[in-house]
Amino acid sequence: MSLKYIDEYRDAGLARQLVKKIQAVSKKKLRLMEVCGTHTMSIFRHGIRSVLPGGITLLSGPGCPVCVTAQKDIDAFVELTKIKDVIVTTFGDLIKVPGSGSSLANEKASGADVRIVYSLFDAVNLARKNKDKEIVFCGVGFETTIPTIAAGILIAAGDKIDNFSVYTSNKLTPPALAALMETPDIEIDGFILPGHVSVITGTNAYRDTFEKYDMPSVITGFEPIDILKAILILIQQNEEGKPALENAYPRAVSDQGNVKAKEIMNRVFEVCDAPWRGLGEIPFSGMKLKKEFQGFDAALKFDVNVPDMPEPKGCACGQILMGLKTPKECALYKKRCTPMNPVGPCMVSTEGSCAAFYRYN
Amino acid sequence: MCLAVPSKIIEINDTVARVDVDGVIRETCIMLIDDVKIGDYVIVHAGFAINKVDEEAALKTLEDMRSILAMEDRKADGLSGHP
Amino acid sequence: MAEEKILLDHGSGGKVSHSMFAELILPLFENPELSKQDDGAIFDVDKGKLAFSTDSYVVDPIFFPGGNIGDLAVNGTINDVSMCGAVPKFISVGLIIEEGFPVKDLKLILETMAGAAGKAGVKIVTGDTKVVPRGKADKIFINTSGIGVIPKGVDVSGGNAEPGDKIIISGTIADHGITVLSSREGLRFDSDIQSDSAPLNRMVSSITSSGCDIHVLRDPTRGGLGTTLNEIASQSRVGIKIDELSLPVRGAVQGVCELLGFDPLYIANEGKLIAFVPEKDAGKVLEIIRQDEFGKDAVIIGEVTNEDPGKVFLQTAIGGTRIIDMLTGEQLPRIC
């Protein structure tokens, strides 16, 4: 098998050498946070925790779009399935996430037309082919995904497809990191920053947060070599007392990021405040459709009114996403809350901390 | 938060390209990136190419790492008295 | 058969049903037991133990690269019977067809079933057809049951694994599941991946008649290799350790898994078996499997331990370990 740019970064020999080096330089006890859920998955999948020195703790941060999608937004997605002639399209990640009452998977089982798509492209094409239906896309995701949603909307606008709309619940990464830094009691010694978000944003997007808090920060990719390298750099920065913002993923990430993608994103969307599940409202951390694209806003097109419901009692997702607790410290973990019967969102998404802990520990 | 896989461009039709991941061919939208050509590797997320892979940087990362680790090994060996 | 589409009448038991059986089914499956057209098949049995298994097949799409629901249903039951250590002899076929189903598709499926049974040397001796109104079934469902004879001295069971056993897999994993998935509408992958649907009865016979000690045989179908290993670990109350670097996965299959965020350990196989064999015989059994037409890529992937009974561990390529749990729900294409 040969997967270029993947296999080389899974090289067992090199990985083992890196592990040795990590073992050699690690002295202090450190708590490092991988912000991104795809990192969490990769760390579990490759057994990275099991090769790290005992003093290094990896925390899973708020970078799982499914985990941080506000319960109210999930409730709205569920409401949309109940409108006549609406086909709700979603990424597979989201389908089992429970809102306050139901989930998209539940509604699908009771006959609602909910379809998993792999790309915005597929959702727009569905609208093209089903002129008598309304196609609504559940718009979750971070900077990596938002430009693809924007592109989908531009395609729909260009081709005058008016039976397509998006319910936006997108999130931005740097504001969430800043909010995290302002949270009392957090103990984090370094950030492993999300590689694919950074492909779009560029290294510069983290510069302000870094300068303000002097937090060791490394952008990296998702293969074991990438992750181990980032961990090594964070340990070295801590041991030497020299925090820095470094890019360990230069094959994909540049200082300024993908300018064209950002331009397309900013043509369609503008920054707004956004609610994060478990974390609450974070200023300037979301993106909503600009005025001229409001015709594609499912929230305006359909009258979905969902009441504010309290989040599930006892679920510690919020604290887990901030690194204040581990899943095992949640009283419901493995008891009332399992992947078969999830209480909170962290148990739903395969990359959610609780699900990942459940599966691999 | 974002699964994305390096894929090789094998055909371009306006804003849509066909990409190859070790024998798996699928369509990818390339409207988010500039100047791609056949043979380039792009990173594909949710059906969209979000950037080109910088081949030089990719090689350099690995080489740098190998040489740093090798140097460390020599240093370590030197200290323990085995040249 | 004159009709182009299956009608409710074809399942009525009346004239139309009879002509379908006589004109379409019987000529394809022809054998003395079926030709009698009795309510059941009557056959002689050797003295000893019998193995009996049943399975229902629902697959979307029903035609996919490397096979269709027909050979899947025949091979699946042949393999289930074989995994008991038995030599499969007879199978039954129950068809549930949606009204309006194209007769030419049905014919193709039946031909494939006849071909698969013939290739494996197994007879289809009894069956049944029902037609349900449009929308009450998705195109066609097939149930097959099979009976086989267990040769003297053969004793394989999921409960027989012992510490020290080597675990052999007969070839690449995840081919079937990934093929079916990639042929689903909406994903639109082009690749040369094919389902691995195949009868394993001859491979099993060669293994069980080799004089080697065989503890467990299983086919890792739904739920994939990861789930099957978990079943065996808990049935036998042993620990299992497998090595990531040794797992055979085709490049394109791995590619699809990367694209969709799937783990090949949890993807279905339809023509693979795993064998648990004491170390002394492992090399010989591996050779026997590799001689078989469906076992060329066989390898040893791990071993049984007496630590952590009921648990399965994977040693990752980078030297770490992770637990392989049972699949907890269908894997869905994800972007994260």
Ligand code: SF4
């Ligand atoms: S275990 Fe369940 S209830 Fe507890 S924090 Fe995780 S998702 Fe929430």
